[in-house]
Amino acid sequence: ANKGAAILECEDVTVEFDGFKAVQGMNLQLQKGELRFLIGPNGAGKTTMLDVICGKVRPSAGSVTFGGKVDITRKHEHQIAELGIGRKFQAPSIFKDMTVMENLEIAMRQKRSVMATLFARMNSEDEGRLNGQLSMIGLSSKGSWRAGGLSHGEKQWLEIGMMLMQEPEVLLLDEPVAGMTDKETDKTGELLHEIARARSVVVVEHDMEFVRNFASKVTVMHEGKLLKEGSMEEVQGDDRVAEVYLGR
Numbered sequence: 001a002n003k004g005a006a007i008l009e010c011e012d013v014t015v016e017f018d019g020f021k022a023v024q025g026m027n028l029q030l031q032k033g034e035l036r037f038l039i040g041p042n043g044a045g046k047t048t049m050l051d052v053i054c055g056k057v058r059p060s061a062g063s064v065t066f067g068g069k070v071d072i073t074r075k076h077e078h079q080i081a082e083l084g085i086g087r088k089f090q091a092p093s094i095f096k097d098m099t100v101m102e103n104l105e106i107a108m109r110q111k112r113s114v115m116a117t118l119f120a121r122m123n124s125e126d127e128g129r130l131n132g133q134l135s136m137i138g139l140s141s142k143g144s145w146r147a148g149g150l151s152h153g154e155k156q157w158l159e160i161g162m163m164l165m166q167e168p169e170v171l172l173l174d175e176p177v178a179g180m181t182d183k184e185t186d187k188t189g190e191l192l193h194e195i196a197r198a199r200s201v202v203v204v205e206h207d208m209e210f211v212r213n214f215a216s217k218v219t220v221m222h223e224g225k226l227l228k229e230g231s232m233e234e235v236q237g238d239d240r241v242a243e244v245y246l247g248r
C-alpha cells in the first residue's frame with residue numbers, strides 16, 4: 001500500500017572527502033510527523049548526512065528529495081532553508097544581548113519579505129505566536145530576560161524556538177542535549193516529541209540513555225553505511241549493532 005510520500009528521502013547518498021568515502025550509498029526515508037534518531041559510533045557519517053540534507057555538503061552520488069517531489073540534491077543552503085528544512089548546530093547562535101522575546105521576534109521577521117518587515121508592526125496574531133512559542137520552549141517566565149543570562153539548556157531551547165518561528169517542515173538537530181543537566185535533557189525529549197506532532201525531526205545523538213528514553217525509531221550508521229533501522233528494541237537486540245558499539 002502507498003503510505004504517502006516521504007517528507008524527506010535520501011537515496012544512495014555517497015560523500016567523498018579527498019577520495020575518502022565518509023558516506024557510502026546511504027538511504028534514509030523520513031515520514032511526516034516522525035521523530036528519528038540517527039546514531040552510530042564516532043566517524044560513522046551522521047553529521048555528514050545532516051550536512052548533505054541541508055546543502056552544506058554536496059554528495060558525489062545519490063539524491064535528496066523533499067516533500068516527495070523537489071530534488072534538493074544540488075540546491076544551495078539558503079534555498080533549502082527557505083523550502084523548509086532547518087538545521088541546528090551544537091553551538092547556539094542566539095543574540096545574547098537581546099531579550100528572549102526579541103530573539104524569537106527576529107527569527108519570526110527573518111521569514112518575511114523586506115517590505116513586510118520594514119512596515120511591520122506587531123499585531124495581536126504575531127504576539128500570540130510569540131507567546132505560544134515561548135510557552136512551548138518552557139520560557140514563558142523569562143521572555144524579558146537577556147538571552148545571554150539563560151542556562152545552557154535554556155539557550156538551546158531558545159534556539160529551537162527560533163527555528164520553529166521560521167516554520168520549517170523538517171528540523172535537523174545535532175546532539176541537542178549535549179552539556180544539559182538530566183532534567184533539561186528530559187524536558188528536551190518531551191519538547192522534541194511535541195515538535196514532531198506537526199513537523200518531522202532528525203536528531204543525531206550520542207547520549208544513549210536519552211535515545212533509549214525518547215526514541216521510537218532509530219537509524220544506525222557505521223562506516224558511512226546504514227547498519228540497522230527499527231525500534232529501539234530491534235536495534236538493541238541486533239548483534240551487529242552490539243559489535244559496533246562494544247567491539248564484541
Ligand code: ADP
Pocket residue numbers: 017022040041042043044045046047048049
Ligand atoms: P559522525 O557524525 O558520525 O561522528 P562525521 O559525519 O562527522 O561522523 O564524519 C564521518 C567521517 O568523515 C569521519 O571519518 C570524518 O573524519 C570525515 N570527515 C567529516 N568531514 C570531513 C571533511 N570536511 N573533510 C574530510 N573528512 C571529513
